[in-house]
Amino acid sequence: MSMDAVFRALADPTRRQLLDSLHARNGQTLNALCGEMDMTRQAVTKHLAVLEEANLVTTLRRGREKEHYLNPVPINEIAERWIGKFERGRLDALSNLKKRLEREEP
Amino acid sequence: MSMDAVFRALADPTRRQLLDSLHARNGQTLNALCGEMDMTRQAVTKHLAVLEEANLVTTLRRGREKEHYLNPVPINEIAERWIGKFERGRLDALSNLKKRLEREEP
DNA sequence: TTGACATGCAACCAAATGGTTGCATATTAA
DNA sequence: TTAATATGCAACCATTTGGTTGCATGTCAA
Numbered sequence: 001m002s003m004d005a006v007f008r009a010l011a012d013p014t015r016r017q018l019l020d021s022l023h024a025r026n027g028q029t030l031n032a033l034c035g036e037m038d039m040t041r042q043a044v045t046k047h048l049a050v051l052e053e054a055n056l057v058t059t060l061r062r063g064r065e066k067e068h069y070l071n072p073v074p075i076n077e078i079a080e081r082w083i084g085k086f087e088r089g090r091l092d093a094l095s096n097l098k099k100r101l102e103r104e105e106p
Numbered sequence: 107m108s109m110d111a112v113f114r115a116l117a118d119p120t121r122r123q124l125l126d127s128l129h130a131r132n133g134q135t136l137n138a139l140c141g142e143m144d145m146t147r148q149a150v151t152k153h154l155a156v157l158e159e160a161n162l163v164t165t166l167r168r169g170r171e172k173e174h175y176l177n178p179v180p181i182n183e184i185a186e187r188w189i190g191k192f193e194r195g196r197l198d199a200l201s202n203l204k205k206r207l208e209r210e211e212p
Numbered sequence: 213t214t215g216a217c218a219t220g221c222a223a224c225c226a227a228a229t230g231g232t233t234g235c236a237t238a239t240t241a242a
Numbered sequence: 243t244t245a246a247t248a249t250g251c252a253a254c255c256a257t258t259t260g261g262t263t264g265c266a267t268g269t270c271a272a
Contacts, residue, residue, distance in 0.1 A: 004119055011117030012260085013110055016188075023192060031218065043261050045220080064218050064269040072192040079189045082122075086129060086178040087185065118230085137248065149231055151250080170239040170248045 003082065006074045009054035014039075015047050019056065022070040029065045109188065112180045115160035120145075121153050125162065128176040135171045 009015055014037065021036055022028060030048070034041045048068060051057040055074050060067045115121055120143065127142055128134060136154070140147045154174060157163040161180050166173045 007117050007119075007122070011113050013113075014260085016113070019192070029218080039260085040262065041219080042221090042263085046260075061219095066219065070192070075189055075192050079185055079193065083181055083185045083189070086125070086176070086181050120230085135248080145230085146232065147249080148233085148251090152230075167249095172249065 003074075003078060005054040006056065006078055009050050009056055010075075012047065012050075015051055018044070018047060018051060019070060022057065022068055026069055027060075027067045029067055031065075033068060109180075109184060111160040112162065112184055115156050115162055116181075118153065118156075121157055124150070124153060124157060125176060128163065128174055132175055133166075133173045135173055137171075139174060 017037070018033060021033060030041065030045065033048070034044050037044050048057060048059075052059060056071055058069045058071050060069065123143070124139060127139060131138075136147065136151065139154070140150045143150050154163060154165075158165060162177055164175045164177050166175065
């Protein structure tokens with residue numbers, strides 16, 4: 001559940017779409033998820049493996065089907081540990097930048 | 107300032123390190139930033155270009171130097187528009203998953 | 213039991229990525 | 243003016259990535 005794996009997993013639009021799909025309807029099987037994607041089942045499998053490695057998706061084998069569940073915890077950890085840091089400095093940074101750009105003479 | 111560009115930019119650990127560095131000391135020149143990175147100046151330049159394209163970094167040419175400023179706005183937009191969506195369902199999703207895993211019989 | 217269905221595994225491929233080296237250009241300082 | 247410094251640009255390279263096809267395995271249903 002390294003933070004790097006989460007960032008990498010989120011970098012791909014197809015994978016974010018998969019998370020969106022699971023957010024809309026949790027517990028979908030591989031085949032169900034493939035229905036919405038315009039690529040082969042094997043490609044989707046690979047994307048899901050990346051999401052699983054990042055701990056963003058948990059799977060549950062039920063008979064011959066595999067259900068996929070969204071795990072929002074890593075996303076929240078990123079939000080709290082990483083994004084929060086930049087958020088704090090937001091207004092300051094903006095006003096500093098503005099000032100800097102205004103006294104624009106070398 | 108597409109969301110995709112921001113996600114892609116954040117995916118690389120070197121680029122996150124650059125953002126961290128700018129967060130610690132804003133307005134650093136290319137050379138200053140290179141000092142902390144274990145790669146050639148040209149490689150750092152490329153990473154900064156990706157960050158600039160995602161609008162995460164703004165540059166300011168001052169004489170023969172180029173200053174780099176962190177722009178936290180896109181990070182906040184991601185936090186608000188995208189992460190917030192998953193955050194809302196967090197507790198529900200967790201408890202649902204738990205229930206599901208518990209009644210673990212096909 | 214047997215066929216259909218859901219998934220797993222592996223080899224392969226093109227394109228993108230992250231890095232390098234080499235050289236060009238522009239600005240500052242001696 | 244000239245030399246050093248800061249950055250820009252481009253070609254090149256290895257590896258990773260995102261996708262494919264082909265085949266194997268496991269499970270359900272008739």
